[in-house]
Amino acid sequence: MRETKSTCPYCGVGCGVIIQSEGDQITGVRGDPAHPANFGRLCTKGSTLHLTASATVTRQTRLLHPLLRERRGDKPVRVDWQAALDTAADRFAQVIRAHGPDAVGFYVSGQLLTEDYYVFNKLAKGLVGTNNIDTNSRLCMSSAVAGYKMTLGADAPPACYDDVNHADCLFIVGSNTAFAHPILFRRIEEAKATRPGTKMIFCDPRRTDTAELADLYLPVQPGTDVMLFHGLLHIMLWEGWTQPDYIAAHTSGFDELKALVRECTPEHVAQVCGIPKEDLFTAARWFATSPATLSLYCQGLNQSANGTAKNAALINLHLATAQVGRPGAGPFSLTGQPNAMGGREVGGLANLLSAHRDLANPQHRAEVAALWGVPSVPEKPGKTAVEMFQAAADGEIRALWIACTNPAQSMPDQATVKRALQRAEFVVVQEAFATTETCDYADLLLPATTWGEKEGTVTNSERRISRVRAAVAAPGSARHDWEIVVDFAQRLEGRLPSPQPSPAGGRGNAPTPALPQRGREQGTETPSPPWGEGGGEGHARRTLFPYATPEAIWLEHRASTRGRDLDITGLTYALLEAAPRQWPFPAGATEGRARLYEDGLFPTPDGKAKFAAVLYEPVAEPRESRYPFSLTTGRLRDQWHGMSRTGTLGRLFGHVPEPVVQLHPQDIQRRGLQEGDLVHVTSKRGSIVLPVQASTEVGLGQAFIAMHWGPSFLSGVSSTGERLAGVNALTTSAYCPTSKQPE
Ligand code: SF4
Helix, strand or coil, X not given: CEEXXXXXXXXXXXXXXXXXXECCEEEEEEECCCCCCCCCCCCCCHHHHHHHHXXXXXXXXXXXXXXXXXXXXXXXXXXCHHXXXXXXXXXXXXXXXXXXXXXXXXXXXXXXXXXXXXXXXXXXXXXXXXXXXXXXXXXXXXHHHHHHHHHCCCCCCXXXXXXXHXXXXXXXXXXXXXXXXXXXXXXXXXXXXXXXXXEEEEEXXXXXXXXXXXXXXXXXXXXXXHHHHXXXXXXXXXXXXXXXXXXXXXXXXXHHHHHHHCCCCHHHHHXXXXXXXXXXXXXXXXXXXXXXXXXXXXXXXXXXXXXXXXXXXXXXXXXXXXXXXXXXXXXXXXXXXXXXXXXXXXXXXXXXXXCCEECCCHHHHHHHHHHHCCCCCCCCCCCCHHHHXXXXXXXXXXXXXXXXXXXXXXXXXXXXXXXXXXXXXXXXXXXXECCCHHHHHCCEEEEECCCCCCCEEEECCCCEEEEECCCCCCCCCCECHHHHHHHHHHXXXXXCCCCCCCCCCCECECCCCCCCCCCCCCCCCCCCCCCCCCCCCCCCCCCCCCCCCHHHHHHHXXXXXXXXXXXXXXXXXXXXXXXXXXXXXXXXXXXXXXXXXXXXXXXXXXXXXXXXXXXXXXXXXXXXXXXCCEEEEECCCCCXXXXXXXXXXXXXXXXXXXXXXXXXXXXXXXXXXCCCCEEEEECCCEEEEEEEXXXXXXXXXXXXXXXXXXXXXXXXXXXXXXXXXXXXXXXXXXXXXXXXXXX
């Protein structure tokens, strides 16, 4: 038996795992006692990972060979990699030549490793010349990114897991930590047990399992968080609980915010948010006057048409009370996916560039162009997730490349997403699993490796970079995500006009790239570009994608971080082999930084954090007589995303065996229903049928449906009669104007 250290692929806690394997079979998994995210513990999902990688599951669920569909509706047929990638390169090149680079789009995933993400981003922005690359992380944490940048000046969570053990007050808001980040929740349980004076405030429309530990529960009405945070600041000001010295020395913009929250009286806030006035006072006092207050928050703030404002309004509270930059104090956004942070670091979103650079900044575009050795990076912002599928549904985007994600289940407003997938002329799906709904729409299916089979790095919620390692070989002819991208990119280079090297040239301090001798199957020729530029007979064409290993990609990423807030120029793969490390880790450092802004200096032009005078806006679709419920969606304890992995294990259905809609018992009674009755759950976009379940976790006038069940379990119809599936048949694609994260 071999043992290989790696990282759990499920959530942003980023637990270390030790994979046990024999031959080509993963036989067991245990928590890595040396990993600082989990110290050997695993939750139900992590501890059953090996069972999801068994030979039987692999045979039944995995994509093992490239499959090409001649015509939509046909069964896809097996092809070799050369035919698959040549077809992809031909079709993408045709679309780009005929309609321009913005006629293609890449939709990737927070499940990808940092190295995979990096090459996808470079493919879109450096080679194709479009910023149409976005990610399912847009649905997960883009409001947190925008909130941090708006207030603290950079997209950097200032706290770390260890702060849970130093906090005197924990403010958990919009996060069912007990289910979504179970190992972090164990740490909270321990902190509460070992430091009995630690207060915990839990704020969420649902009284979830996380509330079990709470000393104070605030049952906030859905979408009213900004009003709540402004109301708490109003009380803090009135009671003299703010820190004027800190505000004067380290922040700007407080007067404007102060004027804004004047109207947010406790009476008004209590009425809007549905929280008793005395509880507002208690929460404000605990938050402001505890020696150290740590906020933990997630989709309840992020996944909102007002998501950036929610994040910023919470951070305002930390700045006003100097609850930041000290052990146990700070606003700590939890990431949902295992590598949502890595995607942010490489700029794998439509509005970002490598190493937290902004696409809108001409100097940043020039720096990235110089690093990549291309003349320029396009200026025009790319389409974000919702915009990308809308553009494809409108015929504006004609070719889509989808990697490691399942938009046909996970995107809101499924009717539009399905129209997009049907209308696009060519859809590539790069996936490990053959079972996702999106596979049904693919013209070309490319089998990718997954957990236990691939190498690279991920970054967890506390900015800690961990190695992901392969324990077994890829099944069938599956290939690594980065390899597929590099091979495709090299083929596309031969079919597109060659970008002229930039005057600055160079690729940072990455190793000198080898010319494109590899990446294609043995014995195949490097195709000559039809126009003869930069290549042609007898000349090896210089490639932008010279990588032979994930480490080579990572070194280029590392070079891009020099001098940036996430500088990792002091890190190496060898150091990461020894232990996971937090960023920043600049050259000369011996350790990463556990927490940020301890010196009160923020990465803004004047070195001060900025208060954000953000307005409260109600939810995009308030309750009305025809639609009298507010729906929230969320995770279960034992399932992950669209169930492509966890859904393969019967034992993980023991906790919750089937999809239900949860309503308050009084709402069930008022409608003359019995528990277990099948009900239509209907929004303006569609309708699904589910058994109803009584739950006092859910408030009056509210409904909850878990996000995991897709078409195999949960069918429905759109408002125009199309067949749809899962809870996102109902959800709206209304999004935050700043972060573009949908509600
Ligand atoms: Fe995996 Fe998250 Fe569970 Fe840790 S808490 S074992 S990272 S699913």
